[in-house]
Amino acid sequence: MKWASGMAILALVLLVAAGTWSLFPRPDVPPWEEETAAWGAKNAVAAIVLGARLWDTLFEVLVYAMAMVGVRLALRPLRRTEPQAPLPETPLLRRAADVLLGPIVVFAIYLAASGHLGPGGGFPAGALLGSGLLLLALAKGADRLGGELHEPILERGEYGAIVALLAAGLGVLFLGWVGGGLFVGLNLLIALEVAIGAWVVLHHFASSRGEV
Amino acid sequence: MDGMAASALAIALVGLGFWTLLRRRNVIWKLLGLNVAAGGAILFLVAIAHRPQARPPILGLGPGQSADPLPHALVLTAIVIHFATLALSLVYVIFLTERRHSQDVHKLEEER
Amino acid sequence: MIYAVGGVVIYLVLGAGGFLVRPRWLPGTLALLAGVASLALWAPGFSEGVLGGGRWGISVAGDSLALGMWALALVIHGAVLLHERTRPGPFHPLLTLLVGTCLAAALSRDLFNLYVTLELASLVSFLLVGYEGKPRAVWASLQYLILATVGMTLYLLGVGLVYGKLGTLSLSAIAALGPRLSDPAVGIGAGLLVAGAAIKSGVFLFGLWLPPAHGYAPTTVSVVLSAVVVKMGAVTLARLTEALPVGPALVVLGILTGFGGLLYALWERDLKVFLAFSTVSQLGYMLLGFGLGGGAAFGAMLYAVAHGLFKGLLFLAAGEAVERVGRREIARLAGQLSVPVALALAVGTWAIVGLPPLAGFAAKGILAQDAPNWAKAVLFSLEVGTAASFAKLVPLFRPQGTSPIGGLGFLAAAVVALGVGGLLVVPGLFSLWAWGEAFLAAGIGWGLYLGLRTLRPILPRFTFDRALGSLFVGAVVATGILLLW
Numbered sequence: 001m002k003w004a005s006g007m008a009i010l011a012l013v014l015l016v017a018a019g020t021w022s023l024f025p026r027p028d029v030p031p032w033e034e035e036t037a038a039w040g041a042k043n044a045v046a047a048i049v050l051g052a053r054l055w056d057t058l059f060e061v062l063v064y065a066m067a068m069v070g071v072r073l074a075l076r077p078l079r080r081t082e083p084q085a086p087l088p089e090t091p092l093l094r095r096a097a098d099v100l101l102g103p104i105v106v107f108a109i110y111l112a113a114s115g116h117l118g119p120g121g122g123f124p125a126g127a128l129l130g131s132g133l134l135l136l137a138l139a140k141g142a143d144r145l146g147g148e149l150h151e152p153i154l155e156r157g158e159y160g161a162i163v164a165l166l167a168a169g170l171g172v173l174f175l176g177w178v179g180g181g182l183f184v185g186l187n188l189l190i191a192l193e194v195a196i197g198a199w200v201v202l203h204h205f206a207s208s209r210g211e212v
Numbered sequence: 213m214d215g216m217a218a219s220a221l222a223i224a225l226v227g228l229g230f231w232t233l234l235r236r237r238n239v240i241w242k243l244l245g246l247n248v249a250a251g252g253a254i255l256f257l258v259a260i261a262h263r264p265q266a267r268p269p270i271l272g273l274g275p276g277q278s279a280d281p282l283p284h285a286l287v288l289t290a291i292v293i294h295f296a297t298l299a300l301s302l303v304y305v306i307f308l309t310e311r312r313h314s315q316d317v318h319k320l321e322e323e324r
Numbered sequence: 325m326i327y328a329v330g331g332v333v334i335y336l337v338l339g340a341g342g343f344l345v346r347p348r349w350l351p352g353t354l355a356l357l358a359g360v361a362s363l364a365l366w367a368p369g370f371s372e373g374v375l376g377g378g379r380w381g382i383s384v385a386g387d388s389l390a391l392g393m394w395a396l397a398l399v400i401h402g403a404v405l406l407h408e409r410t411r412p413g414p415f416h417p418l419l420t421l422l423v424g425t426c427l428a429a430a431l432s433r434d435l436f437n438l439y440v441t442l443e444l445a446s447l448v449s450f451l452l453v454g455y456e457g458k459p460r461a462v463w464a465s466l467q468y469l470i471l472a473t474v475g476m477t478l479y480l481l482g483v484g485l486v487y488g489k490l491g492t493l494s495l496s497a498i499a500a501l502g503p504r505l506s507d508p509a510v511g512i513g514a515g516l517l518v519a520g521a522a523i524k525s526g527v528f529l530f531g532l533w534l535p536p537a538h539g540y541a542p543t544t545v546s547v548v549l550s551a552v553v554v555k556m557g558a559v560t561l562a563r564l565t566e567a568l569p570v571g572p573a574l575v576v577l578g579i580l581t582g583f584g585g586l587l588y589a590l591w592e593r594d595l596k597v598f599l600a601f602s603t604v605s606q607l608g609y610m611l612l613g614f615g616l617g618g619g620a621a622f623g624a625m626l627y628a629v630a631h632g633l634f635k636g637l638l639f640l641a642a643g644e645a646v647e648r649v650g651r652r653e654i655a656r657l658a659g660q661l662s663v664p665v666a667l668a669l670a671v672g673t674w675a676i677v678g679l680p681p682l683a684g685f686a687a688k689g690i691l692a693q694d695a696p697n698w699a700k701a702v703l704f705s706l707e708v709g710t711a712a713s714f715a716k717l718v719p720l721f722r723p724q725g726t727s728p729i730g731g732l733g734f735l736a737a738a739v740v741a742l743g744v745g746g747l748l749v750v751p752g753l754f755s756l757w758a759w760g761e762a763f764l765a766a767g768i769g770w771g772l773y774l775g776l777r778t779l780r781p782i783l784p785r786f787t788f789d790r791a792l793g794s795l796f797v798g799a800v801v802a803t804g805i806l807l808l809w
Contacts, residue, residue, distance in 0.1 A: 005234055005793030011800045013227035016481055019512035020219045020256075023488045026263055029280045030491070035378050036271055036281075044269035044281035049288055052380035055329075059428070059440045060289045062336065062421065063447055067296035069343070069414060070451045074303045077457055078310050118270060123292060155343065162340040166333050173375050174326055201299050208306060226481065233474070234792055239466070246473055253480040260488040282380060283487065286436050290480060293443050297473050300450065304466040311459045317788050320463050 040179035041116040049121070050186050051172065058169050061193055065162055068197040075204045097139035104132035112191040116183035125187065126194020133199045142206035149203075154196050161193040218259035225252030239305050239315045243298065250294045257283045257290070325373040328386055328431055331362025335424030342417030349409045352416040356401050359427065363394050372433060372496055383433040383494040392625045393430035393552075393559055396632040397423050399738055400551045403636065404544045407731030411544075415455065422448040422548065429556045433495045435483050435517070438560050439476065442524050446472045449553050452545040453537050464536040467788050471523060471533045471795060478799055479520025485513030486568075495567035503568055505806050514568045515803025518577075519795075521564060522802065525557020527577050527611065528584035528604055529798035532791035535588075535604070539597035543643025546596065550603045551636035555628045558607060562614040562621065573805045574615030579702055582608020586709040588783060590776065594652045595642050599635070602676070602713060606631050608706060613691045616699060623691030630675070630683035630742055637735040638672035641665045645720070648727070658719040666723035668732040673718075675739050677711045677766050680759055683739045686746025688762075689753045704765060711769020712776065 032044045039047040049057050108128040115121030137145045168186060171177040229249025233242050261283035267273050269281035309315055335355045342351035366386050374381035401423045408415075422445060429441035446468070454465035487493055489509040490501055505511035519530065526534035534554070538546045565571050585605030592598040610631070613624025641661075646652050649660045661669070675682035692703050747753050784790070 001790055001793050002234070005796045006231070008793070008796035008800045009227055009230045009234065012230070012478075012796060012803075013223055015512050015800070015803055016223050016226070016485070016516070017220070019485045019509045020223065020488075022508045023260070023485070024216055026215060026488075027491070029263060029266075029269075029278055030379070032269060032278075032281055033271060035380065036269075038378075042271040044271075045284045045288065048281055048285035048380050052376035052378055053285060053382055053436075055375045055382045056289055056437055056440050058336070059425070059437075059444050060292050062340070062425075063293050063296045063440070063444045065340070066418075066421070066444065066447050066451065067300045069418070070300045070447075071303045073414070073451060074307045074454065074457070074462070078307065119268070121288075123288065159340050159343050163337050166337050166340070170330065170333055173329065204303075205306075208310075226477065230474070230796065233470075234789070234796070242470060246470060246477075249477050250473065250480075253477045253484070256481055257484045260484045282493075283484070285380075286483070289436075289440060293440070293476075294473075297443070297447065297469060300447065301466060301469050301473075304450075304454065304462055304469070307454075307457075307462055308459060308466065311462075321787055 038178070041183060043116055043118055046116040046121060046183060050116070050183050051178065054169050054172050058166060061162060061165055061190060064194065064197055065158060068158070068200045071201055071204050075208045078208045093135075094139045097135050101132055101136060104128060104135070108132070108191065108195075112187040113184050115187045116180055122187035122190025123194055125191035127198060129191065129195035130198025130202065133195070134202050137202060137206065142203060146203045146207065149199065154199070158193055158196045161189045161196075165189050165193070215259050215262035215264070218262060219256055222252045222256035222259055225249065225255065228252075237317050239308070239317060239320070242317070243301055243305070247294070247298055254287050254290055254294070257287050325366075325370050325375075325384060325386070327362050327365040328370065329375065329384065331359050332424055332428045332431070334358040334362070335427060336421060339417050339421035339424055342420055343414055348411070348414070348416045349405060352401070352420040353405055355420045355424065356398060356405060359394070359398050359401075359423075363391075363398060367391070374494075382437045383496060384431040385433050386431060388622065389559060389562060389625050390430040392629045393555060394427055396555065396629045397426045397430070397552045399735075400548060400632060400636050403640070403731035403735045404547060406734055407640065408544050413455075415452075418448055418451055418455075419548065422452065423552070426552050426556050430559060433563065435486065435493045435495065438563065439479055439483065442521075442556060442560060443476060445553055445556055446524065449537075449549055452548070453541040455545065456542055458540070461540045461542075464533070464540045467791070468533040468537045471531075471791060474792070474795060475520045475523030475530070478516045478523075482513045482516030482520060485509045486517065489513070495563055498567040505569060505809065508807075510568070511807045512803055514564070514570050515573070515806045516799065517564055517568070518561065518570050518573050518806070519799035519802050521557055521560040522577060522798070523557075523795060525561065525607060526554050526604055527557075527607060528581040529794045529801075531557075531604070532786045532794060535597050535600040535786075538600035538603065538639075539594065543640065543647060546600075546643060547636045547639045550600065550639060551632040554603060554607065555632055558610045558614065558628060561611065562624070565614055565617060565621075570806060571615045571617055572809045573802050574611045576805055577802065578608045578611030578613075578615055580608075581605065581611060582702070582706045583709070586706065586713060589713040590709070591779075591781065591783070593654055595646060595654050595657060596639070596652060598654065598713075599638055599642055602710070603635055605706070605710065605713075606635070606676070609688070609691065609703065612699060612702065613695075616695055619694030620691055620699070623687065623693065626746070627687040627691050630687035630739075633683055633735060633742060634672045634675040634739050637668055637732065637739060638676070640730075640732055640735065641668035641672065644727070644730075644732075645669070654716055654720065659722050659724060661720055661723055662725045662727035663723040664727055664729045664732050666721050668736055669717060670721045671736045671739060673714050675743065677714055677769070678707050679762050679766055680743070680753075681740075681747050682743035683746070684743070685762055686743050686750065686753060689758055690746070690750055693752055704761070707762075707765040708769045708772060711766045712772040715770050715773035716777070
């Protein structure tokens with residue numbers, strides 16, 4: 001069985017390679033400039049993700065949110081009540097958090113707000129904010145930071161962002177909303193959602209880490 | 213990188229990931245293999261979008277051939293989905309480790 | 325189009341908002357009402373439209389397949405709400421999101437949108453399977469997650485190949501280009517797409533995660549999974565046949581699935597796992613029908629709806645029985661079921677064996693009407709096998725005591741209504757020949773059961789590594805069939 005399935009993987013790789021070989025040379029890209037401009041964006045990828053294929057993006061955001069629900073559901077029964085050994089902490093980390101946190105937040109907002117003009121967008125911005133929170137958690141201790149960030153409020157923010165995105169989706173798909181302002185709003189909502197989700201994962205992973 | 217080289221690399225990554233997934237008995241190793249394979253599939257889509265000497269599909273970056281924007285948008289979605297499934301499966305592994313004290317597939321499979 | 329998509333959005337909003345609202349069941353009920361209203365508004369169907377417009381937009385259409393799946397998903401959601409309102413935790417919001425996602429997947433006519441909606445549907449299913457935090461269910465859920473992700477990786481590679489060659493993701497645009505499988509990129513891409521979708525739907529060799537996941541999930545969750553979620557994989561396969569000429573692969577997979585699932589169902593002793601294997605074998609009917617196309621595809625759609633209804637009923641009754649008695653083996657449950665549960669099991673069995681006048685008979689009849697003769701023979705022998713495997717449930721029909729009816733009555737009424745309605749509407753079904761054939765199959769099945777029940781063959785047990793390996797082999801086989809056809 002092992003032997004057969006190993007051969008199957010090899011055959012699969014060869015098949016995909018043969019299929020890909022026949023794709024070359026690649027034809028020219030059909031023109032995309034006009035459609036991008038019609039959506040009020042400069043970045044064609046942003047025009048697709050937040051405009052033409054917003055329907056996909058809505059489900060993608062839901063996938064992300066559902067994974068966070070799963071993290072909460074599965075790890076809640078494992079939450080430890082006794083205090084745990086603190087994460088390793090160094091003065092270097094604390095100084096780095098002091099210095100870097102401001103620029104991280106500013107850069108994340110910049111990424112979200114300019115995603116339709118150049119590289120960027122809500123997802124990288126949210127991931128950046130989430131990693132900023134990780135830095136803060138390493139410097140301050142995850143449990144302490146978890147106490148300061150009130151979970152019910154975060155949850156409300158998360159689901160509120162999803163509901164707002166879905167409502168905006170109806171506006172884009174049926175009422176013909178376009179333009180840069182719309183994209184900035186959508187990107188900020190996505191960034192909020194992603195940052196909260198990233199924090200939920202980090203916090204739950206850190207607080208159920210068990211013996212190291 | 214050339215589109216052809218990138219797609220060859222992508223396909224190799226998929227094979228390598230699937231091989232790890234199949235051969236390792238530890239669930240975490242399996243998830244790592246799966247993640248490499250998923251990364252390969254994502255790189256494959258990026259390679260499909262590539263054109264020789266292409267620029268990014270952003271208005272105002274000058275003349276010449278640009279990359280195909282649609283696969284880039286698909287990749288953005290696929291990355292997030294893979295991140296979400298990976299997070300969820302790791303959480304399940306944590307849960308199983310706590311409850312069954314094992315990450316070995318054969319031990320997890322024993323009837324309980 | 326706006327009514328259907330609006331209905332989906334309302335469903336999703338109420339699902340996501342449902343995490344914050346109490347009582348938990350209220351948003352789900354509102355969503356169900358909105359879904360029914362939306363279905364009534366777009367009911368006869370709508371022609372294809374492009375969400376987002378332009379070359380990049382996502383095509384959606386309300387054809388008969390979408391109509392059937394919507395009706396099925398809404399009925400099952402209604403039955404679950406009737407059955408279980410007071411479940412603690414985020415069960416109802418998750419369920420609402422799951423149903424909403426399935427509604428969206430049924431409308432979708434875009435390769436990548438199908439990928440995204442299927443991913444969301446399976447992610448929510450993993451959560452629901454592992455929901456009660458029992459290690460066995462969590463392990464089943466993790467297996468499901470890994471195998472499904474492998475499937476989706478293959479699907480993504482297929483999307484890349486097909487898009488790279490044809491330059492579009494919309495199914496009707498692909499069909500208009502008249503793709504030929506002899507082109508390596510299209511043929512191999514189509515094979516990978518079929519393999520990816522087959523894993524989602526639990527086809528034999530691809531979907532061996534299905535029996536443990538459905539068998540060990542909480543009662544109402546197994547109802548939704550085998551009634552609705554599995555059908556979404558089958559619908560995706562049906563959609564693929566509309567764009568790419570992948571029918572032959574579906575026919576081969578359908579026959580393999582039908583008999584393979586049957587082989588395991590015949591000797592399985594755990595009631596819920598048995599029902600899950602029977603789901604696998606019944607998927608064979610649908611794939612065969614979708615692969616043949618034309619009138620048989622319509623019959624397969626009807627069979628998907630009918631199977632959703634009576635398998636939902638069977639799982640609901642079986643879950644009740646297992647929870648009440650505390651044992652899972654069929655032999656240990658005999659004579660211990662309450663009247664409604666035993667009655668529901670009997671109705672479900674009558675329907676799945678394909679005896680008139682219930683839903684199974686009508687749907688199987690329509691499926692067989694337009695099929696060629698060899699396919700009729702396959703269908704008949706599958707029916708005999710189904711009867712033989714379900715014969716071991718007969719000792720369970722002796723009831724004792726009573727219990728609340730819950731959603732059982734609703735689903736049983738739906739099974740009866742669909743069956744009688746089919747008999748009245750479709751002309752060829754009232755013939756002596758069709759009725760005789762159905763009873764003949766059941767009779768032969770009964771005899772087969774009596775002959776086989778003393779046998780105890782040792783079938784290879786499905787471990788996780790075997791499931792993984794068979795999946796890769798299956799993917800290569802499916803691609804090979806398409807390339808060599």
